[in-house]
Amino acid sequence: MASVIALLSGALAVPVLASPTTASAAETCPNTSNTYVLERRPGNTKADAYTDKTLRKYVDFDPRGGGANAPLVSTDFTAKVPWTSRIVATRGGKFYVFGRDGVKSFRDATAEGGPLLEPVDTFADTGIPWLSFEKIWASGPYILTIDNQGAFEAYFEGGHVMPNGQKTFAPAPGFPGPSDPRVKEIRAAQDVWSAGGATYTLDAGTIRKYTMARFGSAFNAPTVVATGLDDAVQGWSPGAGTVYTATASADYSGLVRGYTGTDTLVSANPSVMSGLFGDVLSDTATCLAPASEAKPVVGTPADDSDLPPAPVEPDPDPAPGPVGPRVVRGVFTLGDGRPAAGMNVLVEASDVAAEHPGSQKPPVLGTTTTAADGSWSLTLPEELPADVAAVAADNGGALNVSATVAGTTSSGVPMIGLDHTVAAIEDPATARPTAFAAEASGEQHTTAMIPAAAPDTTFAQPTAAQEATTYAAEQDASSIGAASTAPTWQADNRALESSYTPYVVNGTDVSGQAVTPYSSGTCETLRTALSSRIAYTTVGEGHASWDAYATVDYDSKLSTTVDVAVSTGSTWKASGGVSLGSSVGQTTGYTNQGPNFARQYQIPIEYTKYKYTYYCGGIARSSYQKIIAGRYSVPAGGAVGKMGADVRYKDGYSKFNASPKSHRAYVEPGSYFQLSRGKSVKWNGAASVFGVSLGAATTYDRDHKQRITAGKKAGRHDIWGQNDRVSGNPGLFFSW
CATH class of the missing domain: 2.115.10 (Tachylectin-2; Chain A)
Known part of the structure; x- marks a missing residue:
């Protein structure tokens, strides 16, 4: 009992x-x-x-x-x-x-x-x-x-x-x-x-x-x-x-x-x-009756009057307007959040030479300077280098871009600021950006500068035993997925204390010290591949509670943005991301799973850890590491895609009751609703690789969608959007 x-x-x-004990004839089971x-x-x-x-x-x-x-x-x-x-x-x-x-x-x-x-x-x-x-x-x-x-x-x-x-x-x-x-x-x-x-x-x-x-x-x-x-x-x-x-x-x-x-x-x-x-x-009963066909309700019924039926799918995206200037932008700050004004910004292409071994110099796309408020922007040249244009075309029209600022504090500590964003390059066939590139581009990140490592640093790589003690390992072991936002900093060799700060150098807090940019000539970086790994990465999530079935389609090509992690030692932080839009073969997601089902979906992506050395005027100034997501890559004998975390705890009556009424709708028996435009929510803990937990989000389109199909039991199937009404930009929808 x-x-x-x-x-x-x-x-x-x-x-x-x-x-x-035996149930009496008059007893209600x-x-x-x-x-x-x-x-x-x-x-x-x-x-x-x-x-x-x-x-x-x-x-x-x-x-x-x-x-x-x-x-x-x-x-x-x-x-x-x-x-x-x-x-x-x-x-x-x-x-x-x-x-x-x-x-x-x-x-x-x-x-x-x-x-x-x-x-x-x-x-x-x-x-x-x-x-x-x-x-x-x-x-x-x-x-x-x-x-x-x-x-x-x-x-x-x-x-x-x-x-x-x-x-x-x-x-x-x-x-x-x-x-x-x-x-x-x-x-x-x-x-x-x-x-x-x-x-x-x-x-x-x-x-x-x-x-x-x-x-x-x-x-x-x-x-x-x-x-x-x-x-x-x-x-x-x-x-x-x-x-x-x-x-x-x-x-x-x-x-x-x-x-x-x-x-x-x-x-x-x-x-x-x-x-x-x-x-x-x-609480053990002497006898039990079969389950009811009715929806499971606990507590006081929610006010679900005047809710609209869900459309088959949201309205299609409006046709893209005339091609405008291809602009990338961002904001750099000091460690204490004040603007990093007057810093030289080096803008490079992130993806070129990703397949080549040894050391490579990423192509420079241009330079600019941060304004008084730390903001910067750069219009990419109309004529891109051939290898850059080819990489963007193979990536669904999205060009992954890195932006770097560097200098020294008033006490002589080298500092680095590292951001990663996406530009939308027009499709030569239509003279317009692709829907994927347009959705992936345009974000503006605020990025704090951090203390950099010496240029001759040999970064210690964590052992498997050390990686097993990290926040990333904890997230990877969870069968219900990340429940909260990842910490700002993670260590790749231990569980990092929440009070960690990288700004105390030799006993001095340098977070508020002014940073002077390097002024001696042209700046560039040298990238050296250290190691590559395949990690299954969350790219979809479906929900189907009472009398419903969930489908997650992830077909034909990549359509996902994944965090880039940066480090100047053994601690890492997410700093922008790369958008992946290349061909992925036959990954298909899952179809008609349910009822009482909610799972994430994962695909194998190859991640590479790089060491970067920053040069100005031909002099090596500092070094740092990055973890960057790359191509879809099925490991030998591995799955082309697999079920991820169980997320049923997001569904059900109590969660529906707590949701904003404006986000709710219902799916009529025998019909379906799907998200096939916009961008998904960002999944925290989408991938754990090199001892670091990374987030990811997927762009919805005709090949990438979340669908729910209602059964035919009496009653209606309620759904609600996480961030908006289901016919708007919900990012994800849930089920009851």
Whole structure:
């Protein structure tokens, strides 16, 4: 039944079964079940152990089917549980909290608009050592325990009431003692719970089922009902015939799997949900009904009146106007954010010579100077060098450009500013920029100068073990994707402290010092390739909740902008990006996945790490590194594209209810809606490469789109845009 939380011992406790029960003819079997999670922050520190825990309520909309036909949905209902306590859930939304100040019972009153933990009773202290039990869990009306000597005991609310009105617990006699081999097995198990008159244990990937001839007697020899669940760390049952397991949640991405069966469990849904972290307490019913066909709703219905139907797809882009000047622009600042005025800006083509080994000088496209406010702009020449024009044409008409400023502070510290932007080059056949190039170009970045490395620096490259400790490795390991914006700075050889700053040099903060540009002659850079790697990169995301199906198309060619990372040592920051529009062969995305589905989609892109040396007047002034995305490249034996992170947590009723009403629309049964113009949201953590996490965004067109197709159940399928109305520029849309 309910999962048990052994906070003090660190054991993952869960329920054991009460005596067999049979639903009476008059009993109504529910088709939903409440599931509660006592959240524990992954990677617990000692300080976390002394922090009150959060109990969060979920609703299982298909407990009988093991999540095969409806989702497990997180609600907005939470409550705090003291860190000094242990909590057990019993039948009917009742909880016992065992604390230093005694035992109290609570009930889930959210259905009536009350709190998740509404006080019910206070119990007298009769000397039962609740906080020192090795394991503690519930089975029907009983609280079952195993102490540190292996003694197995059961308790129930006694009929005796103290003069002060407090209730008491009484022992239930006749249970097997510590010598019972079955009790020893249960004690040693990783997790234990109960449902339908049986006790289940999870240990080393195996689930065993224990029964008693009668309640209170010795356990019979167990039956193995499932094996091979090697990554499962806990289990629970909403009722007889259903078992859920959850994987470890070191990165907030615990995966829940559903099984059904009696003597042998079979997979019902290998991915009921992800993003679960903490210890599960389940409200176990004596019988369960099939899932409802209705949309899963938790809480007060949202105001969804006057919402428009979604068009088949947004209006097409307007025809591009006359070709104007090809301008690239940006803003450079000092480290403290003040303008970097009067700096010489070197503008180069980023992509040329990317395929050549050894050292190359990127073609110079022009130079300019920053204005008083740090801004700069440059109109590219009408006649580009042949190799530059060829690279732009092969890149869908987008020319990737780098802009560099450099100089020294008043204390003699070399500084560098590195930006990366995109120019739209006209298509010779139409004399207009392509839609991809026009969408990718035009961004203006504000870029802070940073301390540079000496020109003769040999940059230390991180080991695989060091890369495994980084922010990028944490993001890559997450099955639910990046949940927040990446930090400004990342280290490629360790987890970087949030207070890191590159501006303290030899004990002096140089962020506000004036920077004098190098003034001796022509400036240029020399680029040397250090290493190349292939990393699967997020380029799409589809959503299909209740009675719907998701499609992500990423066909025919690249259409993605990826961060460029820059470094003057072992720390890195994103600084603009490169847009990739070249041919990618047969990458196709995924089609009609759902219901209750939401996944990102990834393709393999080759990334190269370069060392740059900056020269002025023929003198090497400084050096730095860059990580730059390049061509689509399938590794030997690898996938042309693959499923990425599970992002179902972005969908559902509560997220719909919290969305701006102006962003909402609905898809009529049997019809579809798709995004096929504009630009997607930027996915943080889209790729992890060389120990650095990079973001990416995709340009939508007829070959790159997000689509949802509604099923034909009664009712409508609601969607909403992340950044705008769905027929505007939403970037991404979600589903309920």
